[in-house]
Amino acid sequence: MNSIALNEKIKKILPIYFLIIYITTVLGSIAHVLNHNPWTIGDWLINYEGGFVRRGFVGELIYLISLNSGISPGFIVFFLHSFFYGVFFYYSYRLLKTEENLIPYSILIFSPFLFMFQINDMQGGYRKEIIYFAVLAYFAYLSKTKSPNFERIFYFIIFFLYPFAVLSHEILFLLTPYFVAIFYIYKDNKFDTKDIFKLIIAFGPSFIAFVSAVLNNCSIHHVNAIYQSLEKLGYDLEKGGAISWLQYDTKYAIGYVIKVISQGHYYYYLLALLLVSIAFLPLKERFKTFKKEKITLLLIITSNILFIPIYIIGVDWGRWINIHAVSLFFILSLLNSNQSLKSFYIPKKVIFFVFLYSQIWLLVHCCDGKKIFPSVNLLNFFRPPIGIISHFDPSIKEAIKEAIKEAIKKRGIILHH
16 A cells, blocks of 8 residues: 555544544443442542542542532543543644654554553553643643643643642652653753743642652551542442552552562563554654754653652553553654655555554553453453443343354454453
């Protein structure tokens, strides 16, 4: 196929692709809300009803709104999922539309991790990093289009709003170097003393929020108070999810990471890193710009270094990899390159490779890296509606699973779970 024709096909497919992913993601949120998922929903419902705890700001707002309005906290979480994913997808799409040549992005766009992460691994998505994804996508688009309001919007969000995001999950502060990188690129890779001073002031509240969260000790008292507050609202959660995890200290967390690694499945994350890297290879011309834009590269490295302790105390290695992969996508989209659209022949086997790459593996968020090779990822689009149906009739879920297994088996494909 001719490259120009293929590029036009990708541009036509792109809005449909994003719409389907967004609808499926929203359906996934509904499934989680209906089934009171202790992780994807519980993460958002951590609140201050037992006293100040890390990650509690958004949950406290949800609690107060629900208490005074009668709206289910689950519905409010669904709204937040839909909003932040919507912003993330919308500005990602608009950013890609600015590209003359989308062929180098094709593996990334259709990869199992960039936009499909929460569909391929529903337990891994829907966490509070989607707040960061939404803000990052918005900043990247404003920077790319050279919006005259970029600086004003940037400082307003970072100074007045982002500290509350950090109070909702402290790891979001460790990702702020990516924001600085976007700001630096917008300023044509030049910082003066005034810019540096203003950035330090702007990120000051987020740093204070981060320190406050890290130094806070949460006890079983706080955990029980949170569960009781949700029961008061008529939205109880199963114990053992994101809320319960708050009671464990750093020593316990490190021990748990060591335990999971000792089971021998985490070496698969090295393979996952390799597979993620493959998607970025066609953008090698943009990586070359780091030779000149060393500050941008340094900021990316800084955020990755800051995340090393998170790998030590948090088992969700797939989530951490996904966060940085998404961040790198946005940074690369802002860098200049010589990858203009030229006419050349693309063999069908290349197109088949992109499809195969998108289907035969996924980025597992935690705990069992060997699930990296599950089956055909297209089947994961059925999981959210099945999750909704199973809430009302659990037997239907098993019947559908058996039907899918049988259908795949007849076609000579082995389905692994």
